[in-house]
Amino acid sequence: MHKEERKRHIIRCLGLNDQVYTPDIARQMHVSEITVRRDLIEMEKKGLLFRTHGGAVKTSYSQSLFSFDHRLNINAAEKEYICRLASGFIEEEDIVFIDCGTTLFRLCKFIKAFKKLTVITNSLPVVSELMSSEHIKTHLIGGEIINERRAIYGLRAENNIREYHANKAFVGSDGISLRKGLSSYDEKEAAITLKMMQSTDTTYLLCDSSKVEKDSFMAFAPLNLLDFLITDKGIDKRIIKEYEKRNIKVIS
Amino acid sequence: MHKEERKRHIIRCLGLNDQVYTPDIARQMHVSEITVRRDLIEMEKKGLLFRTHGGAVKTSYSQSLFSFDHRLNINAAEKEYICRLASGFIEEEDIVFIDCGTTLFRLCKFIKAFKKLTVITNSLPVVSELMSSEHIKTHLIGGEIINERRAIYGLRAENNIREYHANKAFVGSDGISLRKGLSSYDEKEAAITLKMMQSTDTTYLLCDSSKVEKDSFMAFAPLNLLDFLITDKGIDKRIIKEYEKRNIKVIS
């Protein structure tokens, strides 16, 4: 009974009901409660769930669009740092894809400083954040809205992305490794990210160093689609070298 | 029963009705009232709701991001009346287009009462309002966001609509007359409305009686595309007859 298997089980349970209880998981997986709790701690750090007394619940649930998502405040400083770095690659008149996710959301703050940009996104929080800036042209990808994600996913959305071409794409993932490339906990999210990567000239992956050389459930994109990996200082120098051998520039 | 689960329930209730009562929540969640009250206190601190004697209400902040401005409150009673009438034509399992506009926005309140509906719209306020209702599937039309309108317009959006088919379309216009049909002050808005009318089985026009037999700047759709005109009591009976001669049922 492995750790990843337990985590997968937890995710599945969260998908069915909206919450899990520590003792239940412990019994089902034949481990002690403290082990479950440790799993939950790790998963909370990744923003996959929100811990409560007695177990955990799904992350996003608030009625307001975004501001109170539990995930937004996890690793806030790192996310801000990464976004600041990323914004250095944006130039006036760019057409950029912005992927969904709490890290990418923070990029808005920097985007608003530009005079002329076109942003294409499937994220409603991004739209909401940029709506106050007249000089930013925003395109929303059409399709089905997944309420709890505050974003648009599905086949329609994927096809919609194909109708666009951006010169830069800023995307996120739940993991990246030399062996498996980019990976995600969620199929729909992965599909959107991949389509963005396929419809752009240059792809920038924004993810904190804890996700580097970690794999999530599903690999969805090979490394050759990636041009830049933007992360924080916590990344190992040897790993940077390996990525640069694969022609991916690592910024930290 | 987690605390977070209770909070989620409270938020869901607030999404449906605009207020909750402490004893109700306590009974539904099988906890004491004081526990509910403590939940409400915490949520109020986060700005998720506003506490009142006996329970809590939605914060205006929670709806502000995508919501309309004060225009919404003009003729509120008539608009509500018209929407109530219109909602009588909606049935479970329907797939409906909802056009942009302050009148149509009020239809959301009634839509939320249904168990199973699919809504296709280009209006961000509509999306935002329906996002709290899990049982309503919402599709957003893709394209360029016009900030001041809080909606999506343009060629892309028009083409996007063509990929859908709804059995009912609820639309608005700035004027309607026997001579010129539906007319609008805005070309882009008109184009979207027309496309919706062309991709549906039945079209319902919601507009207050002051706009009947008035023409706006640009005529955009002939009367034969219209099936129902839903308006308020202010409409002249002779005019109703004229419209019914043209096979348009007038509801008031």
Place this chain on the structure above:
DNA sequence: GCAAATATGATTACCTATGATTATATTTGA
């Protein structure tokens, strides 16, 4: 094979969530 890293479990002290009780505040209706 062995050291280092990782994963798991047991124990204790601590903290959180909840409810009962009583005093105080707010609302409602005659």
Place this chain on the structure above:
DNA sequence: TCAAATATAATCATAGGTAATCATATTTGC
């Protein structure tokens, strides 16, 4: 306007979940 009804705040007690620490097993890399 005042009193009855109802809601709330404040305090305390308690059950149960959690963090911290240490100990033990298992895997990984040299």
